[in-house]
Amino acid sequence: MPKEIRILGIETSCDETAASIVKNGKEIMSNVVNSQIRVHQQFGGVVPEVASRKHIQNIVMVVHTAFAEAGMSYDDIDAVAVTNRPGLIGALLVGVSFAKSFAYALNKPLIAVNHLYGHIYANFLEHDNIEFPLVCLVVSGGHTSLLFMQDIENYEVIGETLDDAAGEAFDKVARFLGLGYPGGPAVERAAEKGVKGRYQLPRVFLDRDDFDFSFSGLKTAAMNLWTKMERRGEANVYDMAAEFQAALVEVLAVKTARAAEKYKARSILLAGGVAANSELRRAAQIEADRLGIKLYYPSLKLCTDNAAMIAGSAYHKFINGQFASLDLNAYATMSML
Amino acid sequence: MLLLAIDSATPVAGVAILNEEKVLYEEFCNYRKTHSETLLPMIDRALKVCACSLHDIDVIGITAGPGSFTGLRIGMAAVKGLSLATGKPIVAVSTLDMLAANVLPCEDILAVPLLDARKNEVYSAVYTFRYGTMQKVVEEKAWGIEELALKIREKKESLFKKYVVILGDGYYPYAAYWQEVLEESLLLPPEHLMYPRSAAMGKIALAKAERGDFADVFTLTPVYLRLSEAEYRLGRGEL
Numbered sequence: 001m002p003k004e005i006r007i008l009g010i011e012t013s014c015d016e017t018a019a020s021i022v023k024n025g026k027e028i029m030s031n032v033v034n035s036q037i038r039v040h041q042q043f044g045g046v047v048p049e050v051a052s053r054k055h056i057q058n059i060v061m062v063v064h065t066a067f068a069e070a071g072m073s074y075d076d077i078d079a080v081a082v083t084n085r086p087g088l089i090g091a092l093l094v095g096v097s098f099a100k101s102f103a104y105a106l107n108k109p110l111i112a113v114n115h116l117y118g119h120i121y122a123n124f125l126e127h128d129n130i131e132f133p134l135v136c137l138v139v140s141g142g143h144t145s146l147l148f149m150q151d152i153e154n155y156e157v158i159g160e161t162l163d164d165a166a167g168e169a170f171d172k173v174a175r176f177l178g179l180g181y182p183g184g185p186a187v188e189r190a191a192e193k194g195v196k197g198r199y200q201l202p203r204v205f206l207d208r209d210d211f212d213f214s215f216s217g218l219k220t221a222a223m224n225l226w227t228k229m230e231r232r233g234e235a236n237v238y239d240m241a242a243e244f245q246a247a248l249v250e251v252l253a254v255k256t257a258r259a260a261e262k263y264k265a266r267s268i269l270l271a272g273g274v275a276a277n278s279e280l281r282r283a284a285q286i287e288a289d290r291l292g293i294k295l296y297y298p299s300l301k302l303c304t305d306n307a308a309m310i311a312g313s314a315y316h317k318f319i320n321g322q323f324a325s326l327d328l329n330a331y332a333t334m335s336m337l
Numbered sequence: 338m339l340l341l342a343i344d345s346a347t348p349v350a351g352v353a354i355l356n357e358e359k360v361l362y363e364e365f366c367n368y369r370k371t372h373s374e375t376l377l378p379m380i381d382r383a384l385k386v387c388a389c390s391l392h393d394i395d396v397i398g399i400t401a402g403p404g405s406f407t408g409l410r411i412g413m414a415a416v417k418g419l420s421l422a423t424g425k426p427i428v429a430v431s432t433l434d435m436l437a438a439n440v441l442p443c444e445d446i447l448a449v450p451l452l453d454a455r456k457n458e459v460y461s462a463v464y465t466f467r468y469g470t471m472q473k474v475v476e477e478k479a480w481g482i483e484e485l486a487l488k489i490r491e492k493k494e495s496l497f498k499k500y501v502v503i504l505g506d507g508y509y510p511y512a513a514y515w516q517e518v519l520e521e522s523l524l525l526p527p528e529h530l531m532y533p534r535s536a537a538m539g540k541i542a543l544a545k546a547e548r549g550d551f552a553d554v555f556t557l558t559p560v561y562l563r564l565s566e567a568e569y570r571l572g573r574g575e576l
């Protein structure tokens with residue numbers, strides 16, 4: 001490699017408009033995130049059309065700020081990386097369309113990044129010497145997937161949610177219990193004041209020996225139980241939050257540990273917005289300690305959607321010359337990692 | 338002044354390069370393929386055929402809306418990327434103005450572009466021509482079909498117009514209705530002029546650029562003419 005490689009990353013797959021410049025896949029020179037949480041709060045969840053409208057409104061300011069904070073001019077970058085899957089299609093298209101023409105006008109290569117891979121890579125931005133092979137649990141409002149990674153470039157999905165994502169279940173239950181949006185932090189705060197086990201919720205799919213998840217049933221069970229308890233006048237929102245969080249976290253942590261055992265992993269990684277949940281971190285730590293392997297998770301800022309993880313993860317594709325063409329499209333679904 | 342016009346507001350994608358004297362290049366695509374795949378290769382071809390680069394372009398024209406929400410954003414995001422990287426100014430042109438510019442500018446007609454807005458509505462406005470200059474006499478909005486028909490009749494009578502020229506894909510779903518209410522006054526252009534044409538938009542954009550009527554790359558957003566579904570429901574207290 002002749003010189004330092006600086007890549008601009010652009011991320012618009014859900015409700016954050018983000019841009020970042022990362023040097024050599026490691027050093028974050030700027031990391032700008034324009035969150036739409038307040039906008040979507042009034043709807044109780046992310047509204048795709050509203051998110052897309054915000055992205056087109058904000059994208060230029062966010063990208064411009066990323067360059068300003070890095071103290072760089074547009075032409076100083078070596079490549080433009082953009083999330084092109086999975087996510088809200090209309091939202092993705094704003095980032096992809098912008099990134100393509102920006103790269104084209106600057107005559108720089110374009111790199112397509114899978115959002116999930118970006119989340120995983122957030123760990124590599126902050127931690128050195130992560131040992132392979134590893135399993136990574138990616139959990140957020142949009143996804144719940146378990147991945148096996150042989151090395152930094154080779155990974156496969158070994159399990160995923162068959163219905164709601166974990167973060168989505170948090171959102172829906174939080175909204176149902178009147179705890180607010182986003183649901184993850186809201187449930188976590190309420191759970192701190194409650195006791196798990198006072199209510200009993202199912203550990204869905206914990207009895208199965210695959211690595212898939214299901215949270216829709218847990219969500220419904222929580223809602224039904226809550227309605228019943230309210231009728232009896234015995235409803236305690238804190239205890240309910242604590243039990244719901246415990247039921248969800250236990251399944252995530254235990255199944256991740258089982259995957260680590262089966263695949264002889266030397267590390268466990270957590271990634272995505274729900275990896276910010278302290279109960280999940282605690283439970284995963286216990287499992288990792290039991291297996292005698294290391295647990296890693298990103299700092300809070302890099303757990304939620306950001307573009308540093310996109311710019312960082314594009315570095316290896318840059319080195320390998322894996323560039324995208326002018327007809328790059330966006331895709332709502334995972335497939336083809 | 339060399340202008341690059343980019344349109345993806347409707348199922349049509351179009352790119353043109355033109356100056357005050359002539360249209361140098363126009364590409365039009367109404368084949369079912371997503372704009373996000375086709376648009377940038379079209380821009381690249383246009384520049385190559387005209388043996389120029391983005392740096393030779395003075396102004397970039399873009400369809401402002403109304404139209405397909407996603408289509409509008411694909412074009413606008415692309416234009417923002419080009420403009421931010423090169424510093425070239427942007428001019429935004431109404432999709433309805435662009436359609437009306439397909440019409441022969443006769444003084445005895447009303448031009449009514451219709452874009453299908455679903456839910457029994459069309460995005461529309463009404464135009465007249467005087468000394469070759471286009472004038473908007475009814476503002477842009479999402480119109481109920483019958484409400485618009487009344488408005489057209491009113492304007493036709495008060496402005497003493499003989500014909501109503503209808504353009505745009507919003508005509509077809511209600512063709513029978515328009516034929517019935519407008520009778521012999523209805524005129525349709527040849528099929529190739531029923532669609533938004535990037536060259537027509539480019540001509541309007543050149544005139545706007547001449548007047549210094551530029552858009553801000555930071556704040557430019559599409560003219561949707563409609564809230565999102567969720568915002569409507571929120572307004573009605575259903576959420």
Ligand SMILES: [Zn+2]
Pocket residue numbers: 115119140142272273304305
């Ligand atoms: Zn994410």
